[in-house]
Amino acid sequence: MVVRRRLTAIVLLATGLLGACSDAPAAPPCQPSAEAESGWASSFVAGCLDRNGHYLGGSQTMHLVAHKGQLYAAIGYWEDARNVWYGGPNPATGWGQILRLSAPGAPWVVDLELGPRHLRPELLTSVTFTTDAAGRTLPEPATVLLAAAYDGSGESGIHLFRRDDATGTWVRSEIVRGSTGHRGEDNSVRKAIVHRDRVTGRDDLFLSVGVVGLFRADYDPGRPEVLAWSDTPEYVPTSTRILGLTEADGSLFVSDGSHVMRRIDGAVPRYEEIADFTGEIDPATPRKAFSAIGGIRGLTAIPGPVAGRQSLLLMWNPGSRSRGCVIRLDPTPQGPWLRRPEVCLADLAARRLGVPVGYMLGAYNGFIPLADRDSGTAYFTGIEAFLVGPPTQPLIAYNQRKAGGGFYAGALYALRDPHGHWRLGEVNGRFDPGRRELVSIYTAAISPFGGSDAGRVYVGGYDPNDFPSTDTAWIASAELRTLLAH
Helix, strand or coil, X not given: CCECCCCCCEEECCCCCCCCCCCCXXXXXXXXXXXXXXXXXXXXXXXXXXXXCCEECCCEEEEEEEECCEEEEEEECCCCCCCHHHCCCCCCCCCCEEEEECCCCCCCEEEEECCCCCCCCCEEEEEEEEECCCCCEEEEEXXXXXXXXXXXXXXXXXXXXXXXXXXXXXXXXXXECCCCCCCHHHHCCCCEEEEECCCCCCEEEEEEECCCEEEEEXXXXXXXXXXXXXXXXXXXXXXXXXXXXXXXXXXXXXXCCCEEEEEECCCCCEEEEEEECHHHXXXXXXXXXXXXXXXXXXXXXXXXXXXXXXXXXXXXECCXXXXXXXXXXXXXXXXXXEEEEEEEHHHHHHHHHCCCEEXXXXXXXXCEEEEECCCEEEEEEEEEEEEECCCCCCCEEEEEEECCEEEECCXXXXXXXXXXXXXXXXXXXXXXXXXXXXXXXXXXXXXXXXXXXXXXXXEEECCCCCCCCCCCCEXXXXXXXXXXXX
């Protein structure tokens, strides 16, 4: 691997010293988790001050990640009026944040301010390495918490933030230095995974950068910056950003807008196509809109009907009239992967809400496995629904209305049971006007805390959908049996 020399790494204090609290607005202190409705508890509501005086705001909760006994959240400021791009008065504030929850009875605190021009931490993940860059087994596995974002519109590169758990600080480094040659979400940093190459025997970190490509890093504990990145991407998508990475049966799979590819390991790896949805893209949907919708989302390995083999689950969003259709790809002994449509979640949502659903998006970050000893493993994903009809109808979020309808104000999720059957539920139960409007679920994580919180599920979200959305980020939690029962 050709390695860039990262001569400077910027250490950012875990308390977020980027001027974030010097002009914090008057706001109540952040509160610990409180019981809400239908077995759900409110864990975080944007618009409060942590114990250090830092403002916790944001328009959306993009990721929830359990790491070394604590829970972390990635908060974005897309369409939030505190950000200078949307009318905010201070160019130093209103940028992406990483929050930390140290105990179920504690309030959230700011662990990292990404700083100016990092609108939202599109990636937050905990990864574990068992080998070094030479393929030697480490004395003990190394688990690392990573966040990533593109700078500005991509003209100033792609930045990685790595937490040093021993000191509670974050180290900033570069994945791509300088302009990527692309703008906006074409630089989207949405997925990362560690994969053991079956030929070299080395653990490699793979990280997607929009349409720029899939970059690879080795873990080298002897370097000041322990991740050594490739100069060039290993795989470059055709036209739409990469939104999926998963490992199935020891192979790495990657999805961009309309393709699913499998990595063929080795010193000179290559990628083979196992599915192509290109011919099914809605021709009436402009390229920019299709890129935002994402095409294939949520690529996840699941147990399948072929004994001893895993299948792949994905949500196919072909354009502006996407129905949230979930498709399973099954391997065959002959080689080709077979497509098995499972459900179109828009149909389930329309029946549940009693309103026509004209568009549905979901599987923002994948299908999350939820293991229950009695019923087996269910797969969970958040969704959002555009309701067709008068924009003033009471089920539509007050700031998500347009001609012909608007986005449902409640937070819907879909559950797949071990038999492949699907059903819907909602955070806080069915939405009624007057409740806090949640709009969508981006992410979910199992509680890292023991005791009475063991097995609890935390979820978070809100999708601005290009509408002004200030202090709309949220996190809630429920016991697994509550979530499975609704």
